[in-house]
Amino acid sequence: VNFTAMKKRRTEIVVETDEIVLRRVGASVAIWCAECGSLARMIAPEGAMAVTGASSREVYRWVEAGQVHFLETVEGFLLICSNSLPTRAN
Numbered sequence: 001v002n003f004t005a006m007k008k009r010r011t012e013i014v015v016e017t018d019e020i021v022l023r024r025v026g027a028s029v030a031i032w033c034a035e036c037g038s039l040a041r042m043i044a045p046e047g048a049m050a051v052t053g054a055s056s057r058e059v060y061r062w063v064e065a066g067q068v069h070f071l072e073t074v075e076g077f078l079l080i081c082s083n084s085l086p087t088r089a090n
């Protein structure tokens with residue numbers, strides 16, 4: 001058994017899993033936000049929807065209008081700065 005290959009494969013699986021969790025569940029990652037000038041909790045659009053109660057259409061409208069801090073990963077994956085999200089309107 002080639003343990004080095006197994007370990008490498010395991011790392012790849014972990015990375016893939018993290019990405020899926022981030023996309024599907026809306027988990028957050030701490031990333032430097034240039035707008036905040038500090039580390040910020042970056043969440044996927046789905047996470048922003050969960051936090052604010054907004055629809056995906058609203059979340060993407062905020063992004064397009066520059067109303068929220070956001071960044072795009074090299075994979076084209078959108079992350080939104082949770083500090084910039086509007087508070088949930090009840």
Ligand SMILES: [Zn+2]
Binds near residue numbers: 040081
């Ligand atoms: Zn920010």
